[in-house]
Amino acid sequence: FFFNDTATTEIYTEQIVGSVRCVQETGLKTTGSLGGVMKESMQIAYTYAKSFLYNKLNNQFLERNEVHIHAPEGAIPKDGPSAGLAITSALVSLALQRPIKQNVAMTGEISLRGKALKIGGVKEKILAAKREGIKEVILPTSNKDNLMDLPEYIREGIQYHFVEDYDQVFKILFPDTQ
Numbered sequence: 001f002f003f004n005d006t007a008t009t010e011i012y013t014e015q016i017v018g019s020v021r022c023v024q025e026t027g028l029k030t031t032g033s034l035g036g037v038m039k040e041s042m043q044i045a046y047t048y049a050k051s052f053l054y055n056k057l058n059n060q061f062l063e064r065n066e067v068h069i070h071a072p073e074g075a076i077p078k079d080g081p082s083a084g085l086a087i088t089s090a091l092v093s094l095a096l097q098r099p100i101k102q103n104v105a106m107t108g109e110i111s112l113r114g115k116a117l118k119i120g121g122v123k124e125k126i127l128a129a130k131r132e133g134i135k136e137v138i139l140p141t142s143n144k145d146n147l148m149d150l151p152e153y154i155r156e157g158i159q160y161h162f163v164e165d166y167d168q169v170f171k172i173l174f175p176d177t178q
Contacts, residue, residue, distance in 0.1 A: 002141065012056070013106035026062075028043060028067055029068040029069070030068075040081075042083075045084045048084075048111075048114050054089070057096070059096065061095035062095055081109040082108065082121070084117070087110075092150070092173075093174075096178070102136070104134070104137070104173060105132070107138070109140075113165065115165050116142075116164060116165055116169070117167075122150070123154065125156055126150065135157075138163070138169055138172060139160060139163070140148055141163060141164050
């Protein structure tokens with residue numbers, strides 16, 4: 001399962017299934033080229049995703065399974081808080097065993113209560129989304145002014161969704177899920 005944030009970060013998540021026998025553990029394990037802030041962001045995203053799945057969708061996948069997120073050694077080291085919404089979405093997708101809506105990118109940190117938090121580098125992230133052919137971008141509402149400050153030629157060709165919390169992100173990414 002690959003998931004792209006609006007910059008160049010790739011996150012790989014996988015559930016270990018099949019003939020591999022190991023002690024059943026639960027929780028989040030992170031490895032690879034990650035800084036301290038990114039590890040904290042992943043932990044917050046995991047905690048929120050587990051709560052969201054259990055309380056809103058009656059899904060206990062994260063309660064019952066260990067998830068390992070690895071940022072490959074060759075990846076660009078990430079240590080900024082802007083991937084919380086993307087990581088949460090990757091975990092929800094994994095738990096639901098459903099892919100997210102295609103050609104959608106997102107950026108934004110997430111709080112323990114699921115609020116979409118402001119990030120930096122909006123221009124660079126929108127340019128990266130355009131370069132990748134992304135058609136829709138999810139941004140925290142608190143970054144709307146940052147987007148509107150960009151020239152029209154940078155903003156054009158993309159549909160923007162401004163969100164306050166993860167519930168809004170979920171409705172965009174999984175429109176057919178109640």
